[in-house]
Amino acid sequence: MIEFEQFLADSSKLVDQALEQLLPSPECEPLRLYAAIRWSLFGRGKRFRPALVFASAKAFGVEFEKVQATAAAIEMVHTYSLIHDDLPSMDDDDMRRGRPTCHIKFDESTAILAGDALQAMAFSAIANNDNLPEPVRIRLLVMIGDAASKMVAGQQMDLEAEGRDISIGSIEGIHRNKTGALIKASACVGAVVGGAPDVEMSAIMDFGEKIGLLFQMTDDLLDITESSEMLGKTAGKDLSSAKATYPSVIGIDATRKKIEKIHAEAIETLSRISGETGILKNIAEYIIDRRS
Amino acid sequence: MIEFEQFLADSSKLVDQALEQLLPSPECEPLRLYAAIRWSLFGRGKRFRPALVFASAKAFGVEFEKVQATAAAIEMVHTYSLIHDDLPSMDDDDMRRGRPTCHIKFDESTAILAGDALQAMAFSAIANNDNLPEPVRIRLLVMIGDAASKMVAGQQMDLEAEGRDISIGSIEGIHRNKTGALIKASACVGAVVGGAPDVEMSAIMDFGEKIGLLFQMTDDLLDITESSEMLGKTAGKDLSSAKATYPSVIGIDATRKKIEKIHAEAIETLSRISGETGILKNIAEYIIDRRS
Numbered sequence: 089m090i091e092f093e094q095f096l097a098d099s100s101k102l103v104d105q106a107l108e109q110l111l112p113s114p115e116c117e118p119l120r121l122y123a124a125i126r127w128s129l130f131g132r133g134k135r136f137r138p139a140l141v142f143a144s145a146k147a148f149g150v151e152f153e154k155v156q157a158t159a160a161a162i163e164m165v166h167t168y169s170l171i172h173d174d175l176p177s178m179d180d181d182d183m184r185r186g187r188p189t190c191h192i193k194f195d196e197s198t199a200i201l202a203g204d205a206l207q208a209m210a211f212s213a214i215a216n217n218d219n220l221p222e223p224v225r226i227r228l229l230v231m232i233g234d235a236a237s238k239m240v241a242g243q244q245m246d247l248e249a250e251g252r253d254i255s256i257g258s259i260e261g262i263h264r265n266k267t268g269a270l271i272k273a274s275a276c277v278g279a280v281v282g283g284a285p286d287v288e289m290s291a292i293m294d295f296g297e298k299i300g301l302l303f304q305m306t307d308d309l310l311d312i313t314e315s316s317e318m319l320g321k322t323a324g325k326d327l328s329s330a331k332a333t334y335p336s337v338i339g340i341d342a343t344r345k346k347i348e349k350i351h352a353e354a355i356e357t358l359s360r361i362s363g364e365t366g367i368l369k370n371i372a373e374y375i376i377d378r379r380s
Numbered sequence: 381m382i383e384f385e386q387f388l389a390d391s392s393k394l395v396d397q398a399l400e401q402l403l404p405s406p407e408c409e410p411l412r413l414y415a416a417i418r419w420s421l422f423g424r425g426k427r428f429r430p431a432l433v434f435a436s437a438k439a440f441g442v443e444f445e446k447v448q449a450t451a452a453a454i455e456m457v458h459t460y461s462l463i464h465d466d467l468p469s470m471d472d473d474d475m476r477r478g479r480p481t482c483h484i485k486f487d488e489s490t491a492i493l494a495g496d497a498l499q500a501m502a503f504s505a506i507a508n509n510d511n512l513p514e515p516v517r518i519r520l521l522v523m524i525g526d527a528a529s530k531m532v533a534g535q536q537m538d539l540e541a542e543g544r545d546i547s548i549g550s551i552e553g554i555h556r557n558k559t560g561a562l563i564k565a566s567a568c569v570g571a572v573v574g575g576a577p578d579v580e581m582s583a584i585m586d587f588g589e590k591i592g593l594l595f596q597m598t599d600d601l602l603d604i605t606e607s608s609e610m611l612g613k614t615a616g617k618d619l620s621s622a623k624a625t626y627p628s629v630i631g632i633d634a635t636r637k638k639i640e641k642i643h644a645e646a647i648e649t650l651s652r653i654s655g656e657t658g659i660l661k662n663i664a665e666y667i668i669d670r671r672s
Binding site for chain 2: 121215216230
């Protein structure tokens, strides 16, 4: 696993480098807006989605440089969603990525605008990426735009489901939109840029969908089993806000069994891809073994 | 002017048609999110930016059909900015486009998410527009993405300037970002799609910049001189929230004189464009004569 840890460290470095290049300098006006954006982007983030983008590039024979801006754009979209989800009128959270949330450190209007600006910058980053031909940029924009819309729909569904009895099917629907769509899109970036044949595109889409589910199920478990300090955000939050989660509906043991099953299926899909899928496999393992 | 009124009516119809095609049907889940989006989009909006897009298409010999999705996308970006600007932590407004604001009619979290979804859908609408070659779509995305970022920066600057003494230069800086950038981009759409020569591109950029300023200066005056009913939003708001405006810094008379001067300059720039600029000229007049 040392090789994989090195990959994670390298991929964090590459995405942070791209983010630095894409953001206005900290001396740009309005200072407070860009300070808030940097505060939220450069906390103790796992950079999970960018790692998935680079792992996908590896599997489809694409140089990392070509997907660097897209990895940064996806991290921007993810970060904007965290900032907005943490707002008082939504999940009302004080802690994120090991530090006070954006609206606590700054204020509510700055947090809303920081999220808004991040979303605009994300699409601009992909549109401006001269490393890729225009039709490829368009395919990425269509895919990530669609994921960003689904993410918002999922958050709305999640808020509406609070305190209500819902089926496991509905929970899956929420998560397929809220977190699954952007994770799936991240997994597909290498295939889009590398021009993967249909059969491999379909395989990576299946893989992305399954690890999206895995990610959410393990997230739900961690909320119960780990401390706030470990998670870098408030633990036990799902229960206190009566969130619809896998463990709350089917129980902890059944959730663990489902995780094993979907993990096996995810690994199986990789056999349909001819390239180097070792790191994608590591990522699937990393999701189920993680503590934060 | 009957011809111009017909043009405004036609352009409203074209943009509403495109919006209908781009939005998820009202039966899609989550119902409340899409209801909120429709509520905000289909109020008594002037559809000023779409009109500018179609007028620009006319000037550069581009069929309206080719810019219809872009006009809708720009109206989506504008509408998302209204929804977020009206939130309690920002301008805290109850009335917009002649009806209760989104967070009053629905709730705060739904309003934030409606704005977020509109921004994502706007970029998707341009990326998905099969009527245009991919390189043209990319140029539009770069231009409108940049304008969307500037708009957010301008709103932050505007909030920070509340209750503070600022120079006329700073006010212009705020408005060039907050409202000017998207208006300028709207004016340039036809030139980008029509592949205008550099000299005409530069002329329409100048025109767009000037009418952006005109629009804001008249907006500031209307806030003082017109009723809430006429405006469809709360009048007298700038004064009560100690907003930095042209009349508050240079006075009403000086603002009117500046409007005349910039209007003349805007008309002058049109002489550098060889196409049919009659409607662009009408739009400049419409801005300074409007009552809402």
